[in-house]
Amino acid sequence: MIALEDRTIGNCRLILGDMRDVMPHLPPIQCVVTDPPYPLTSGGNVEHETSMKGIFSHDQYDNKGKIVACDIEWNEFCPLIFNAMDAGHCYMFSNDKNLPDMFDATRAAKFRFHNMLYWRKNTQTPNRFYMKNTEYVGFFFKGKARKILDCGAVQGIYCPADKVTNHPTEKPVSLMRHYIKNSARPDDLVCDPFMGAGASAVAAVREQRRFIGIEIEKEWYDVTCERVAEAVEGKGLTMDMFSEGGAAHG
Numbered sequence: 001m002i003a004l005e006d007r008t009i010g011n012c013r014l015i016l017g018d019m020r021d022v023m024p025h026l027p028p029i030q031c032v033v034t035d036p037p038y039p040l041t042s043g044g045n046v047e048h049e050t051s052m053k054g055i056f057s058h059d060q061y062d063n064k065g066k067i068v069a070c071d072i073e074w075n076e077f078c079p080l081i082f083n084a085m086d087a088g089h090c091y092m093f094s095n096d097k098n099l100p101d102m103f104d105a106t107r108a109a110k111f112r113f114h115n116m117l118y119w120r121k122n123t124q125t126p127n128r129f130y131m132k133n134t135e136y137v138g139f140f141f142k143g144k145a146r147k148i149l150d151c152g153a154v155q156g157i158y159c160p161a162d163k164v165t166n167h168p169t170e171k172p173v174s175l176m177r178h179y180i181k182n183s184a185r186p187d188d189l190v191c192d193p194f195m196g197a198g199a200s201a202v203a204a205v206r207e208q209r210r211f212i213g214i215e216i217e218k219e220w221y222d223v224t225c226e227r228v229a230e231a232v233e234g235k236g237l238t239m240d241m242f243s244e245g246g247a248a249h250g
Contacts, residue, residue: 001022002021004017005017009232011209011210012205012213012228013212014198014213015215019080019193019194020072022214027212028189029085029086029088029189030184031183033091033176036193074101074104074105078106078111086143089114089139090111091139091140093135093137095135102138111141112142113139114145115139116136117136117138117156118134119135121133121134121135121160148182150181153178159172164197165220170197171196173202175199184204186208188209189211190211190212192211192213195214197220198224198227201224201227202231205228205235208235
């Protein structure tokens with residue numbers, strides 16, 4: 001396995017590296033919650049898009065469809081995720097334009113489809129064809145279907161898109177925690193192969209679930225390690241919790 005760094009903090013094993021190199025060497029995973037990198041719609045009349053702000057402002061975004069490192073396709077990472085799981089649930093975030101690729105790739109990888117979920121944010125992305133305030137979450141599974149913990153949960157969830165870091169596609173911890181809490185049993189191992197700024201890792205700490213996260217960019221790996229260390233200290237968890245309930249290192 002090619003890992004530039006590999007740290008265990010509390011119940012989290014955090015790996016700096018390329019998921020393509022790391023995933024084949026992980027122990028069996030029972031729950032995946034991830035926001036994979038995908039290209040946004042590129043092009044458009046940039047000259048007149050004066051309303052674009054934040055990460056989409058003209059001085060930060062070149063309108064080529066990429067706001068994060070994005071050199072991997074759905075049909076490349078979906079089989080790797082599927083093969084790393086022995087059974088359980090998989091949540092994958094996507095915008096509307098990438099849904100066809102997501103469904104094609106998960107079907108080819110042999111995932112089975114449970115439901116189409118969505119996250120409604122408190123922010124909107126300026127757009128000439130209705131402003132966007134929603135992200136979609138494909139809910140898939142491998143193996144025998146098992147129910148979520150809260151069977152009264154609905155497809156759509158409202159959750160403020162509060163920013164803790166400067167990561168351009170940061171997800172709120174409460175959102176990741178919602179999915180982990182519903183799908184990861186106490187002894188399950190949760191994985192995020194595109195960890196970003198670590199919202200899923202912090203969520204796993206708060207739900208006291210074992211976690212493995214992979215991040216390819218050193219800047220965000222360091223941010224995640226710091227956030228997880230703070231979360232572990234805040235929860236009063238022991239530093240060897242990761243090994244409880246079975247071996248976690250592959």
